[in-house]
Amino acid sequence: xxxxxxxxxxxxxxxxxxxxxxxxxxxxxxxxxxxxxxxxxxxxxxxxxxxxxxxxxxxxxxxxxxxxxxxxxxxxxxxxxxxxxxxxxxxxxxxxxxxxxxxxxxxxxxxxxxxxxxxxxxxxxxxxxxxxxxxxxxxxxxxxxxxxxxxxxxxxxxxxxxxxxxxxxxxxxxxxxxxxxxxxxxxxxxxxxxxxxxxxxxxxxxxxxxxxxxxxxxxxxxxxxxxxxxxxxxxxxxxxxxxxxxxxxxxxxxxxxxxxxxxxxxxxxxxxxxxxxxxxxxxxxxxxxxxxxxxxxxxxxxxxx
Numbered sequence: 001x002x003x004x005x006x007x008x009x010x011x012x013x014x015x016x017x018x019x020x021x022x023x024x025x026x027x028x029x030x031x032x033x034x035x036x037x038x039x040x041x042x043x044x045x046x047x048x049x050x051x052x053x054x055x056x057x058x059x060x061x062x063x064x065x066x067x068x069x070x071x072x073x074x075x076x077x078x079x080x081x082x083x084x085x086x087x088x089x090x091x092x093x094x095x096x097x098x099x100x101x102x103x104x105x106x107x108x109x110x111x112x113x114x115x116x117x118x119x120x121x122x123x124x125x126x127x128x129x130x131x132x133x134x135x136x137x138x139x140x141x142x143x144x145x146x147x148x149x150x151x152x153x154x155x156x157x158x159x160x161x162x163x164x165x166x167x168x169x170x171x172x173x174x175x176x177x178x179x180x181x182x183x184x185x186x187x188x189x190x191x192x193x194x195x196x197x198x199x200x201x202x203x204x205x206x207x208x209x210x211x212x213x214x215x216x217x218x219x220x221x222x223x224x225x226x227x228x229x230x231x232x233x234x235x236x237x238x239x240x241x242x243x244x245x246x247x248x249x250x251x252x253x254x255x256x257x258x259x260x261x262x263x264x265x266x267x268x269x270x271x272x273x274x275x276x277x278x279x280x281x282x283x284x285x286x287x288x289x290x291x292x293x294x295x296x297x298x299x300x301x302x303x304x305x
Contacts, residue, residue, distance in 0.1 A: 030058055030300045032065040058300060066292040068121060071128040078123045083116060086123060129285070136284040139276035147272045148265050155221040158232045159257035161196060161214035166205035167249035183243035183250040190240055196254045205249065214254065220261050228253060 030037040037058060045057040052060070071077065078086075091101050102112055165183050167176060186203055190196055197213025204210040221229065227246035235241050235255045243250035 028301060030062060030298070032062050032298055033069060033296050035065050035069070037061045037065065062293075062298060063289055064121075064125065066289065066296060067125050067128050069296070070132065070292060071124050074128070074131065076124060076128045076131055078120050078127070083120055083123070087116065087119060132288055133281060133284045136287075137277045137280040139273040139280070143276055144269055144272050145265070147276065148268065151272075152263050152265075152268060154260045154262040156233075157218055157220050157259040157261050158224065158229070158255060159218040159259075160216055160228070160232060161200060161254040161256060162206065162209065162216055162228065163196070163200045163204040163214050163252040164206040164209075164248060165203070165243070165250045165252075179250055180243055180245075183252060187240065187242060187252055190252070196240060196252075199252075218257070218259075227251060 026038050026040040028036040029039050029042060041061055042054060042057045045060055046052055046054065049057075088098075091098060094101075096104075105112065105115055163183075163186065165179050165186075167179050171179070186199060190199055197215075200210050200214030204214055206214070209216055216228075219229075221233075223229075224232065225246050225248075227244040228251060231241050231244040231251075231253050232255055235253070237255055237258050240252065240254045242252040244253060245251075
């Protein structure tokens with residue numbers, strides 16, 4: 001398998017909206033069943049995606065042909081009425097008219113008929129993939145619950161207040177030591193009876209929390225500054241600790257409460273399910289393409305590279 005995800009609609013879309021480059025000496029370079037792939041088609045892909053090698057572009061076109069052949073066998077199609085609505089919807093989204101749209105395509109060397117053909121192919125490919133893979137990419141309740149238990153454990157919560165003694169950026173070692181001594185002195189006063197909230201309102205350099213007694217609210221593990229969280233993890237409810245050093249300065253911490261929280265399964269079910277389906281789709285897509293290749297006669301006559 002080549003490294004790129006070749007079964008993409010984006011490449012087909014790119015080809016659909018660009019002018020067809022002019023190359024002489026077109027020739028058949030591969031066959032998928034009875035359907036040929038030409039040098040011109042390969043060069044069209046490479047003109048839109050220069051990072052594709054010649055052989056990768058051939059492989060893309062082989063997979064495109066395989067999917068379209070599967071679509072015909074399994075009666076996956078797009079009616080004229082559906083195609084009209086899809087194209088009209090695209091025109092409306094671009095705030096243009098059908099006449100302006102046709103003029104723009106003509107300027108690129110395309111006709112409405114060629115554009116309709118390529119849009120039909122694009123939608124058919126998308127529908128074929130959905131039809132072929134639908135049953136293989138469902139996420140069961142058991143699988144969702146398994147991921148939930150593994151990746152969404154309960155987290156400890158901390159309700160705390162702090163007093164920040166700020167250190168200017170670029171402070172010297174001596175200035176840092178002085179600020180630490182100030183924090184230790186204030187900690188002694190609090191432990192001797194000075195109310196923490198009063199000390200915060202009077203001494204804290206955090207202008208946001210100081211008016212409310214230094215209250216920071218409640219945070220789940222992983223949401224706090226590391227300096228505060230590391231200290232809180234070692235403290236008991238009701239304890240005052242510190243000083244803890246962060247990039248802001250020194251913090252005195254009052255742990256007022258602890259608890260735990262966990263996201264509800266109902267809140268994350270869709271996220272987990274989407275992740276599971278995405279991973280399953282990658283695997284199912286590879287297996288499906290492998291099956292189609294094994295069932296179909298494919299011959300590559302030249303790499304053209």
